[in-house]
Amino acid sequence: MKDVKKLQKLLQILGDANRLKILHLIGDKELAVSEIVAEVNLSQPLVSHHLKAMKDNSLLSVTRKGPFIYYRVTDPQLLDVLGILSDMAQNIEEQLSDEPMFRCPPWWRKMNKK
Amino acid sequence: MKDVKKLQKLLQILGDANRLKILHLIGDKELAVSEIVAEVNLSQPLVSHHLKAMKDNSLLSVTRKGPFIYYRVTDPQLLDVLGILSDMAQNIEEQLSDEPMFRCPPWWRKMNKK
C-alpha cells in the first residue's frame, strides 16, 4: 500500500498491446530501433514513442553503438511476471453482463410497476 | 504472444490507483460495497463503477446476501503477482530525461548551427 502511484504507473505503461509486443520481441536480447520497426507493424515514430515511455520508466535500458541505438529489458524478471499475468489473462472470458440487444425506454418499468 | 489483447486488458484494468486500493482492501476477505466505500475515500457510484469493471473482467466475484452485495478476489494468485510487481515498481525512479527547466526556441539551434 506504500506507493500505489508507482505500481499504477508501471501497470499502465504495461497495459498497451504495442508496448507488450515490443517487450516480447526484445525478450532477453538487445535490439536496435530499426530491427523492432522491421518486425512489429508500426511506424518508426510510434515505436520510438513507446520505447521512450518504457525507457523513462526504467523498463528499458539503452546503449548507443555508432548510429544504432539498442534497447534491452532492464529487469528480465519483468518478462517472467508478464508470463504469469498472461497465463491468468487467457483464462479470463469477458463477463458481459447479459446486455440486451434492445433496451427498455426509461419510463417503461415505472409505467408497468406492479 | 497468443492473445496480447487479453493481457493488455488485464493490465489496463489493474493500472488504476483506486482499483488497486480496492483490490488491496478486499484482499482475501469478502467485503460489501458499503464497507469498501467506508474505507477508501471515494463516492459510492465511483466504487460501484470500479467494482463493475473488475467484475466484468472476472477479477472479482459477487455474492448477494440480503441487501448486501459481497465482492471477493476471484483468483488469490492475483494478489501475489501484484505483490511482485509492486516490489519492482518501488525500485523504479522516474528516468526524467534531464528536461531543462527552460527550453530553446525552435529557431535557436538552426540559427547557431556550427
Add this chain to the structure above:
DNA sequence: TATTTATATAAATGTCCGCTTATATAAGCC
C-alpha cells in the same frame, strides 16, 4: 404500500494518451 437502506446505472464532462504527420537531431560516409 410507503419508506429507508444498499447498490447500480446513466448522462455529462474533462483529461490523458495513443497515433499520425511533419520535422529535427545525430552519426557515418563521400
Add this chain to the structure above:
DNA sequence: GGCTTATATAAGCGGACATTTATATAAATA
C-alpha cells in the same frame, strides 16, 4: 561541408476512460 541513414521530438487530432451528479433498482421493514 553535403548526403544518407538511424532515431528522436513536436504538434494536432480523436477516442477512451475516470469522475461527478443525478436517478434507478432491489431488498427490507414498518
